[in-house]
Amino acid sequence: MELVHLDLASGLPPEGIPGGQVECYVVFWWREVPLGDIHIRPGDRPVTPRRLAELAARAVAPAVGDRLFRSGFRQQPPERLAPRTDPPAPLDELLSARAVLERAAAGGPIAGASSPSTTVIICTRDRPAxxxxxxxxxxxxRTAPDEVIVVDNAPTDDATKRVAAAAGVRYVREDRPGLSFARNTGVRASRGEVLAFTDDDATVHPHWLDQLVAGFVRDDVMSVTGLVLPASLDHAGQVVFERHxxxxxxxxxxxxxxxxxFSRTCPTGTPVWKVGAGANMALRRAAFDRVGLFDERLGAGAAGxxxxxxxxxxxxxxGWTCRYQPTAVVFHHHRSDIAEVQDLARHYSRGHLAALFVQYGRYRHSGNLRRAFVAIPxxxxxxxxSDRYWRRGRSPTLRAxxxxxASGLAMLGYAGPARRDEPTGGRASRRAFLRANPFEQPLTLGMFYREKMRAIHAIARPGPVRRILEVGGGQGGLTRLLYPGAVIVNADYDRAFAHRPVNEGAGSHFTCADGTWLPFRDECFDAVTLFDVLEHIPDDTRAVAEARRVLRPGGQLxxxxxxxxxxxxxxxAFRRVCPTDAEIMADWGHVRRGYALAELDRLAGTGHDAAHTFITPLTVIAHDVAFSRLPRRVRRAAGLALAPLTWAGYALHRxxxxxxxxxxxxxKR
Amino acid sequence: MTTKIPRAGTRYGIADIELTRPLQALPLAADETGVAVLLRRGRRPLGFFLVEGREPGTEVPIDELSRLVAEHAGQSLVDDVIAAELGQRRPPPQPLPRRSRPSVTAAICTRDRPDDLRRCLRSLLAVRDAAGGVDAFEIVVVENAPSSGATAAVIGGMPGVRRCLEPLPGLDFARNRALAEATGEVIAFLDDDVVVDAGWLGGLLEALAENPDAGCVTGLVLPAELGCEAQVIFERRGGFRRGCRKLRYSGPAQPGNPLYPAGAGIFGAGCNMAFKRQALIDLGGFDEALDTGPPLPGGGDLDAFYRVVRAGHALVYEPSMLVFHRHRRDLEGLRRQYRSWGAGMMAFVAKTWTTDPSQRWKLERLVWWWVRQQLRELRRAAGEPEPVLRRMVFAELAGGVAGLAGTYPRSQRRSAAIRRQHRDGTPVYE
Known part of the structure; x- marks a missing residue:
């Protein structure tokens, strides 16, 4: 197969695509930006310049449209029966579009707002050339990485070390054979905030790194993958790899x-391999902190x-996002020999099966088993x-x-027995939740907090919740106590809380953010909690609107x-021993007194499902004592003395x- | 979206929207419940869609129309701009020899339909005048076994139109006559019930320039009117449309379409097709046993497309080569048309089975595919309260069964008999 790169900026070749006996694969670029490709079969060659213009236009139109218009050309992730959510582009813009190629590629996509430090990690094994x-x-x-690390995996000589030394890059050695071991060693040795991976059998485009970095368009994007093009298609094996x-x-x-x-495709086994290729990917360092390193049972040298x-x-x-950013280009040197490609195919299907088992073992998502035992066979x-019916001849890789x-079935053990402590994402039991009242003297002076927790527990839905945004969660961890198994993102204005234990545990993430300007995509949380926070925010309308925006339809606020x-x-009667309204509000940081329920409904834009009042006229006495100016010992004694009254209030409250x-x-509807 | 089939008496308007001009709301006449919209930019067709289920006398408001246009022609608009830009960006072409474009003959085969023929010829003459007068291309009308002098009178009133007579009744007799009488390098066949668009000739020449190896060019066929139930049903079921994108078929196989080239229905329609004349003559012209009128009034076009492609020529579909077809107005006529489609398709299969044994396995799979397709259509039609759609599907199915059950050999004998009756028995081409 012939491989042709055409830069549309310098015009199409005047002779078109000349005649030839082999298929021709054409990639269209606008300078540094890849825009589309076509296959030209030998029967369609030669291609006249006029027809080439037509074919090129059709091949690049989706990418050009995507870059020029807000909607109408978005590529959705592969999904059967996917609803089309992208409205067509505005007609006036479509009609007035001129010089579209120039504009679409103008300035390239080099628009990374932040410039995080970067590490390029290349794992290799005895392939110095x-x-x-x-x-x-x-x-x-074009954008030099802050650091380049070559991880030498179980080397047999020092050739790799010499190549690394000659290139002046960091050399790290990992003696346990296996790509996952090597990659993890690379991750541990690296210092960058963004870790970019490529393979030793690939060459990167000059804009590869800045485009990968630019792909981290939001905080929730944890992984960016890019376009992998064949470096050559001269050999049969390379053609088989691309085509079959x-x-x-x-x-x-x-x-x-x-x-x-992910949630929509999970029941049938999410096709995660479609996200990209390991030869061209970047991950935030934080991604590894949050979900762990590469699984060392998988990867070349292990499962495959x-x-x-x-x-x-x-x-x-x-709940994080993976983005495919096609402007980050890597040219991959596919194996040239068919036997090698068949070997690769065998490893791929074995590794794929092993990964399905591992994924099931970790999350108990039955779609993985469905894929392993139903869909793949x-x-x-x-x-x-179908090959037989259509007389296509046997696929060169199917047998492999x-x-x-078949060999992957031996790895069924990775699906492992269910762990009993596996978090389910459900609401905590009421008993366990109330017992966790963090207030001192939880049953007397701190009883009011128990009331609050009871009310919150009563209104929270029991169903499993995967991913929750806690606005202004501080260090309280109330949402964590309520949903022990969920992933919780705490968005708080005060950076000081970032390193409190509750924000650093498994499944807990802290983001420094303003409640009226949440750095998250639309509809990416299953629940949003605003516990004791709205009265602190001057622009409460906007805060609730933001919370609703990031909440998925059907999610709870x-x-x-x-x-x-x-x-x-x-x-x-308590005025003499207590601070005034104004003092206590200033002390607590409240900017307003409180909300009538109707007012809250108006802010939320919809009627509430459930509401539960707390701190009643009886229990409020102990509450006020707890925040009075009385000496600590007196407060504790009063709390004890008031206990029967408080308990009665608690028990009788509706x-x-x-x-x-x-x-x-x-x-949210 | 499924809208119920239209009720009797349904009329749709037809709007030809030029997108270089400002968009306007589309009014519906007092008896129209829908409108068919053709979108063009600079006369090039970019999209076609139906707006249905409207209250008569209302209008399609401009914002809804804009959204529909953007939805149906969004990518085509971008395609179009890019193709134009790339065309400009290309280095200027070498100076071409003066008479570089091939000579064209437009051939119309007609039989006792003087009114339709008049409209068709008028539109062709307009195209010819715009292209430079009488010498721009040749127009030949083949009168097929006429029963009166009405057709001759129509032709006599048109300047520079050649008339010739084919006494043997049968469309493919007439087409072969045209093939013999024409002088152009390229011969375009038109039915008498079409009206050609102003860009028709330009589209044909463009396709030939872009594809020098093309043996056949087919074009877009859109409705000329949707004035009654039969026409609306026909257009809603897909009509003759093959989309608004250029397509090219060549070689022994086509990726993504394992039925190619046996599934010849994708190539185009006989009411708007053009061939390199010599190539078609070399292939033996049209098969006169197909398209002989009842009982086998179809399949000649499919057979010609198939043989052209199998002979190694490219076949090109060019949307700019646009004609408007007046569909059957009566439901009985429509039913006969579907029947003839089924019969023609399967007669083509039966014929090719014997003439091209290497493709038998594809033909066999084509039959299975076709049956499944018809059953799917039947299931869809079964959901409709009106029986009319079911009748159409049944007609096509019955035609298909008849086509497989020996219609082709019978028709062969019949056309031989016609030939014996009228002449010394030698076909125009063998």
Whole structure:
């Protein structure tokens, strides 16, 4: 097969594509930006210049449209029966579009707002010559990485070390053979915030690194993958790899694989390998902190492959986003020999199966087993039957793939027995939740907090919740206590809370953010909690609107705040020992007194599902004492003395009875 | 989106929207419940869609129309701009020899339909005048076994139109006559019930320039009117449309379409097709046993497309080579048309089975595919309260069964008999 790169900026060749006996693969660029490709069969050659213009236009139009218009050309992640959510582009813009190629590629996509420090990690094993070629390309990068690490995996001589030394890059040695071991060693040795991976049998485009970095368009994007093009198609094996194994090409438009896609495809086994290829990917360092390193049971040298896709699986399952950024280009030198490609196919299908087992073992998502035991065998059978029916001749890789599948079955053990302590994402039991009241003297003076927790527990939905945004969670960890198994993102204005234990545990993430300007995509959380926070925010309308924006349809919005009955102290008699309203509000940082329930409904834009008041006229006495100016010992004694009254108030309270604060739940429709 | 089939008396308007001009709301006449929209830019067709289920006398508001246009022609618009830009960006072409474009003959085969023929010829003459007068291309009308002098009178009133007579009744007799009488390097066949678009000739020449190896060019066929139920049903079921993108078929196989080239229905329609004349003559012209009128009034076009492609020529579909076809107005006529489609398709299969044994396995799979397709259509039609759609599907199925059950050999004998009756029995081409 012939491989042709055409730069549309310098015009199409005047002779078109000349005649020839072999298929021609044409990639269209606008200077540094890849825009589309076509295959020209030998029967269609020669291609006249006029027809080439027509074909080129059709090939690049989706990518050009995607870059020029806000909508109408978005590429959605692959999904059967996917609803089309992208409205068409505005007609006036479509009609007035001129000089589209120039504009679409104008300034390239080099628009990374931040410039994080970068590390390029290349894992290699006894291939000094290709490594040298790869390092030479890395040295040509327009944006030099802060660090380049070559991980030498179980070397038999020091050739790799010499190549690394000659290129002046860091050399790290990993003696346990296996790509995952090597990659993890690279991650541990690296210092950058963004870690970019490529393979020794690939060469990178000069804009590769800056484009990968530019792909981290939001905080929730944890992984960016790029376009992998064949470096040459001279040999039969390379053609087989591109044609029968699908190659690595995922198209010329960006794709965002998000949690929504993950949840919709999970029942049939999310096709995570479609996210990209390990030869061209970058991950935030934080990604490894949050979901762990590459699984060392997978990858070349172990099960075969899929160590990259299994990591994407974890990221997606935990609610993060993986982005495909086709402007980051890597040229891959496919194996030239058919036997080598068949070997690769065997490893791929074995590794894929092993990864399905690992994914099931980790998350108990039955879609993985469905894929392993139903979809894949069915796929092989159908392919064989269809090739036979259409007389296409036997696929050169099918036999190898089936053999790999068979050997992969031996790895069923990775699906492992279920761990009993596996978090389910459900609401904590009421008993366990109330017992965790963090207030001192939780049953007397701190009883009011138990009331709050009871109210919140009563309104929170029991169903499993995967990913929750806690706005202004501080160091309280109330949401963590409520949903022990969920992934919780705490968005708080005060950076000081970032390193409190509750924000650093497994599944907990802290983001420094303003509640009125949340750095998250639309509809990416299953629940949003605003516990005791709205009364602190001057622009409360906007804060609630933001919370609703990031909430997925059907998700719950939980809120607690003082209500319109709130005052301090509640009874005039306590004025002598208590600070005034104004003092206590200043002390607590409240910018308003409280909300009537109707006012909250108006802010939320919809009627509430459930509401529960707390701190009643009886229990408020102990509450006010707890915040009075009385000496600590007196307060404790008073709390004890008031206990029967407080308990009676607690026991007799009904959700809609008079209270000074309210917990409310809405569902986004 | 599925809208119920239109009720009797349904009329749709037809809007030809030029996108270089400002968009306007589309009014519906007092008896129209829908409108068919053709989108063009600079006369090049970019999209076609139906807006249905409207209250008569209302209008399609401009914002809804904009959204529909963007939805149906969004990518085509971008395609179009890029192709134009790339055309400009290309280095200027070498100066071409003066008479570089091939000479063209437009051939119309007609039989006792003087009114349709008049409209068709008028539109062709307009195209010819715009292209430089009488010498721009040749127009030949083949009168097929006429029963009166009405057709001759119509032709007599048109300047520079050649008339010739084919006494043997049968469309493919007439087409072969045209092939013999024409002088152009390229011969374009038109049915008498079409009206050609102003860009028709330009589209044909463009396709030939872009594809010098093309043996056949087919074009877009859109409705000339949707004035009654039969026409609306026909257009809703797909009509003759093959989309608004250029397509090219060549070689022994086509990726993504394992039925190619046996599934010849994708190539185009006989009411708007052009061939390199010599190539078609070398292949033996049209098969006169197909298209002989009842009982086998179809399949000659499919057979010609198939043989052209199998002979190694490229076949090109060019949307700019646009004609408007007046569909059957009566439901009985429409039913006969579907029947003839089924019969023609399967007669083509039966014929090719014997003439091209290496492709038998594809033909066999084509039959299975076709049956499944018809059953799917039947299931869809079964959901409709009106029986009319079911009748159409049944007609096509019955035609198909008849086509497989020996219609072709019978028709061969019949056409031989016609030939014996009228002449010394030698076909125009063998």
């Amino acid at each position: 290709p490594l040298g070629r790869c390092l030479a390309a890395v040295a040509e990068l 194994m699908g190659g690595f090409n995922r198209g010329f438009r960006p794709i965002e694989y998000d949690h929504g896609w 492959c899929s160590e990259d896709s299994e990591l994407w699986y974890r990221l997606l399952a935990e 069915r796929h092989y059978l159908r392919r064989a039957a 793939e089936v053999a790999g599948y 939980l809120l607690s705040s003082p209500n319109d009955a709130w005052r301090f102290p509640y009874y005039r 959700p809609s009875a008079l209270g000074t604060e309210t917990a409310v739940r809405w569902t």
